[in-house]
Amino acid sequence: MKLYVYDHCPYCVRARMIFGLKKVSYELKIILNDDEKTPISMVGKKVVPILEKDDGSYMPESMDIVHYVDDFYPPKLLTGKSSAEIMELVELLDDNAFRQLVTPRFISLGLPEFATAGAISYFTEKKQQSLGKFADCLAKTATLCDEIQTILVKLDAKLVGMVSDQRELSTDDIQLFPLLRNLSIVKELKFPENVKRYMQWMSQKSGVDLYFDRSI
Ligand SMILES: N[C@@H](CCC(=O)N[C@@H](CS)C(=O)NCC(=O)O)C(=O)O
Structure with missing residues (x-):
């Protein structure tokens, strides 16, 4: 495929x-x-x-x-139960502050989808219509980080025991990890211990890299 x-x-x-x-x-x-x-x-x-x-x-x-x-490809992998508490935090996270924080940073990483000037300006123009000027978003980094940090602290308490190869994975993992991965692009964010461990564990299990080593 x-x-x-x-x-x-x-x-x-x-x-x-x-x-x-x-x-x-x-x-x-x-x-x-x-x-x-x-x-x-x-x-x-x-x-x-x-x-x-x-x-x-x-x-x-x-x-x-x-x-x-x-x-x-049997056997089915996503057999775990979804947690309403985790999904509530996923919804809180996936909001405007999150988008303003991560979106302007994507174009500076050398990602393949932005390999041409045309691709960068297409993305910038489109996203700025909903998020405002990228420069203004970047200037608000500290405030946006505070907002996200509050949610990450709540999430940290819910992720106790989540890093376990014995655990049945669920669609919560599929919805949560991609958001955390995108946050790994933000240098100023301080990830609470359980959140960081979860990110590193899931990155290793899924083979999807994190952005920590090129965060901005
Ligand atoms: N509901 C869709 C949403 C997919 C989506 O919004 N993808 C974005 C990229 S993150 C997209 O293709 N946007 C159109 C664009 O980039 O012009 C899904 O879950 O796959």
Whole structure:
């Protein structure tokens, strides 16, 4: 199977995780952020992730891809129960402060989807419409970090015991890790101990790298 993604895209990380966690090989295709033609020709709109199945058909929607791959390669992996408390924190995290904090930083990492000036300006123009000027977002780093830090402290208490190879993984893992991975791009953030351990453990298990070593 082939998976079309942007490296920074948290929905794409969900799809990458299920392949990595199940130790199933697949082809990762990172497309340029201003490439509208490729996704539109596959699923009729500009969106990633897109899974190209072995029969040549295409599937968008991250959670559909995750469940498809989990079912396609038995035994099923995501058998754990979802926690309402963790999902509440995931929803709190996935908000405007999070986006203002991480989005302006993506274009400075040398990610493959931003390999051209055209891709960078396409992304910048589009995202600035909803988030405001990237320079203004970056200038608010300290305040935004405070907001996120409060949520991370609450999350830390819920992640006790989550780093265990005996635990059944659930869709919570698939929704939570991609957000934390994106936060690893923010140099100023201080990750509480359980959160950091969870990030490193899940990164290793899923084969999806973190951004700590190039954080800004
Ligand atoms: N509901 C979709 C959302 C996917 C999504 O929003 N992907 C973003 C990238 S993070 C996208 O393709 N946006 C269009 C664009 O970049 O122009 C899913 O879960 O897969």
